Amino acid sequence: MNDAPIGIFDSGVGGLTVARAVSALLPQESILYIGDTARSPYGPKPIADVRRYALEVLDDLVAQGVKMLVIACNTASAAMLRDARERYDVPVVEVINPAVRTAMSTTRNGRVGVIGTAGTISSGAYQDMLGVNERLTVFAQACPRFVEFVEAGVTGSPEVLAVAEEYLAPLRAADVDTLVLGCTHYPFLEGAISYVMGPDVSLVSSDSETAKDVYRQLVSRDLLAGPAAEPRHVYEATGASADEFLRLAHRLMGREVTDVRLVQTGAIDLPRASNPARRLG
Template identity: 85%
Template sequence: MNDAPIGIFDSGVGGLTVARAISALLPRESLRYIGDTAHSPYGPKPIADVRRYALEVLDTLVDEGVKMLVIACNTASAAMLRDARERYDVPVVEVIGPAARTAMSTTRNKRIGVIGTAGTIGSGVYQDLLGVNADLTVFAQPCPRFVEFVEAGITDTAQVLAVAEEYLAPLRHAGVDTLVLGCTHYPFLEGAISYVMGADVSLVSSDTETAKDVYRQLVSRDLLAGPDAVPHHEYEATGDSEHEFLNLAHRLMGREVRTVKLVQTGVIDLPKAAASHRGEI
């Protein structure tokens, strides 16, 4: 048994959907969440910059003693998942694989759509994962403004619906029957996305599937919190205003997030004797 927290990281507030799903499945687990709001959004940034920002945040979580890392950001997962798994001794769970596997088992006509940031779609990571099944045809579409809407707390306006119509038209015309929401911000826009795509298209979101992966990893590694564990949920942001993060979290998720504190990230050069939990890339 291990009562250390699970570390969850996203570029902003989108990963809160993953944190909520993990908490629902594993209510005794403590969580430590960092939203890298100082550098959000990640989608349009160069891959090298995303990799650097993400590893700095993950370093911070590992130095704070988490027992597992959850990369609740598709763009970051595409940029540095292999690096993270080589760099840390704690297990690393990401959001891309679970969503891809669910999409493959959900589709009926073998035509799958994927939407995500420019960085995620440009990396080809979903196309590669889904492409291992030769029977599938994959249609990928970047939706860069979706993250901007969510980070601004705009989720249910006519403007959102109009942009969704524009972005999703090629996928609707392609006849996909399954659509992967390849960004953890996108579930906050599920109403508009579902309306545009129609009732016959199944939406696959990574939050619940990722939570199942977290559960499997904790059980297989004997890392579940003990039966008497008292869970603590801590939320941190790298931006310059904790009130901005908190207000947005309240608007999107209600009062689940009660407090947030600001943190500064950075790669910490630890003495070798104190750095046994971290390897080298």
């Protein structure tokens, strides 16, 4: 048994979908979430920079005593997963493999689409993993503006639908029957994506599948929180305004996130919030 928190990291607010899924599956577990909002979005940035940014944040989580790391960012997972598993003594879970497994078991016609940030798509991470299955044909499409919409709290406007139509047209033409949402921000746009792709296309999101991987790792390593544990959820952001992160989290997830504090990680030099984060149960 281990009552230390699970550390969850994303470039911004997208990883909150993973945090929500982990909390729903493991309500007794504490969570420490960091969104690297100071340097979001990661998608357009060079892979070397993403690797450095991500490792700085993960170093901070490990220093705070987490018992597991969850890389809730597809771009970061593609950039530095192997580095993270070699660097840290705690188990590391990411979001790409769970989605790949689900897509492989879901597709009926063997034609799978993947959407993600420019960094994720150019890395070829999904294409390589899905390509191991010779019966699959993979079609990948970068959708960079999707993250911009989510980070701005815009999830259902006519502009979102118009951009979705543009991005997803090649995948519809390719007759994919399964579409992997290869970015943790994208579930917030699932309504628009599903509308454009149509009811016959199955959408695969990594949040719930990643939560199952977290559960398996905790059980196999005897790291589950004890029955008397008092779960606490703490949310941290590296950006200049904790209030802005909080506002956006409320808009996307309701009132689940009730307080955020600013943190300094690695080379980021930011003033800490004047009021410490409340420990949430």
